Amino acid sequence: MGRFTFRLPDIGEGIAEAEIVAWxxxxxxxxxxxxRLADMMTDKATVEMESPVxxxxxxxxxxxxxxxxxxSPLVVLEIEGEGNQVDGDAGREAAKSAPAAIVEEPALPEEPAAKPEPVLAPEPVSVSPTAPVEPVPAVTGTAAPSPRAPAGHARVMASPAVRKRAAxxxxxxxxxxxxxDGRxxxxxLDAFLAYNSAxxxxxxxxxxxxxxxxxxxxRRRIAENMAASKRNIPHFAYVEEYDxxxxxxxxxxxxxxxxxxPKLTMLPFLITAICKLIPKYPMLNAHYDDEAGVVARYGSVHLGMAAQTPAGLMVPVIRDxxxxxxxxLAAEISRLAAAARDGSAKSGELSGSTITVTSLGPMGGVATTPVINRPEVAIIGPNRIVERPMFVKDASGIERVEKRKLMNISxxxxxxxxxxxxxxxxxQDLKNLIEAPALILAG
Structure with a gap:
């Protein structure tokens, strides 16, 4: 028999370490x-480690x-043959003393069943006239009164289930x-609650x-990224109402x-409008390297789409x-959202965004102040659509009240x-496109 040490392999360019997220x-x-041995997370993706032996x-x-x-060693295996540990007893001792190594702890013995608390006196029980009554043994000890039991009502007769429900x-x-029968x-209790509902x-x-x-x-990656973004970026928010x-x-x-x-949601229209405006506002579609003092402005819009998944917030990217x-756009939004939720999104689909859109759909609230996806410099968040009365001018220029659908964009x-x-x-330019949607579709 031999010992085989499986070391964490190089799992990506520029990756120096990885986090154990599941054994x-x-x-x-x-x-x-x-x-399968373990799931390891890098800055870019989660990689599944498999045993070579x-x-x-x-x-x-x-x-x-x-x-x-x-x-670094990830798993040590006992295998048939000589294994791959050639450093002798010294290497084994070093491996055993490594602080990262853990061993399975023996199961703790089960605790003995808790002894029933002594009571002062047995509760009265209803019995049929013909049923034999066994003598009740005397009970010793002192019982602490229930914290809910008021003084003066110790002789109220009720079953344990009724007492618990009342408590x-x-x-x-x-x-x-x-x-x-006084019990x-x-x-x-139902009658008491009905007459004392207030x-x-x-x-x-x-x-x-x-x-x-x-x-x-x-979750830790999200926490680190959000903290770094708020710590390093002086955010400011702007909210406008759109009809x-x-x-x-x-x-x-x-x-x-x-x-x-695929069914069209609001997002494809919003993304199309953003892409139409980016050439006029290239500073929004950019990365800021604060250490080098350089702003990189991009000609292509690689749009990040914040998506909630069971594991936490992910930002898959719609390329070009x-x-x-x-x-x-609707098909790509659906595909990327599904890949993010089921964990099949590739590392290249989760990085490289130049500007991000975040939406909570019907739960979008009145207004939001989203956190920028560093090193980007802008993030856009549509909020929920509500119906309100508004003054609207008709063809003759006369104002009248109409029910309109309104949405804030933050x-x-x-x-x-x-x-x-x-x-x-x-x-404001985005407002002009959204409120005259034919312009969104125009070339």
């Missing part, structure tokens, strides 16, 4: 060749959330009038449990005749969004690169 084996497990796991190099350098509801059993039943006896909610959750994997009545009518007409094509039509910009005037001008 698929533990010490003592048998693993087949090409069997079959064997039994002897050591693993850390817990979930630990960061491992490229080339959960905060009801003093001494205030409940039993319907028969409080569930029906008596007394606040229903609990406000269920008590949860306290817990500590490690911030690892994608999207005509745009929603156009969207409905296009969807009626879409056939096999300016070259796509509405239907192509922008956050890097004030080191984007001036407030530029952001406001962009928002």
């Amino acid at each position: 698929h084996v533990k010490v003592g497990d048998m693993v087949e060749e090409d069997g 079959a064997g039994m796991v002897l050591e693993v190099a850390g817990e979930t959330g630990d960061v491992i350098a490229i080339g 959960d509801l905060g009801i003093d059993l001494g205030e409940v009038r039993p319907a028969e 409080v039943r569930h029906a008596d 007394g606040g006896f229903q609990p406000a909610g269920h008590r949860g449990r306290d817990e500590q959750v490690r911030v690892i994997g994608l 999207v009545t005509a745009l929603e009518e156009l969207r409905g007409q296009l969807n009626e005749g879409r056939g096999e094509r 969004a300016q070259d796509r039509n509405l239907w192509q 922008m956050s910009c890097d004030h080191r690169v984007v001036d407030g005037w530029d952001a406001a001008s962009f928002a």
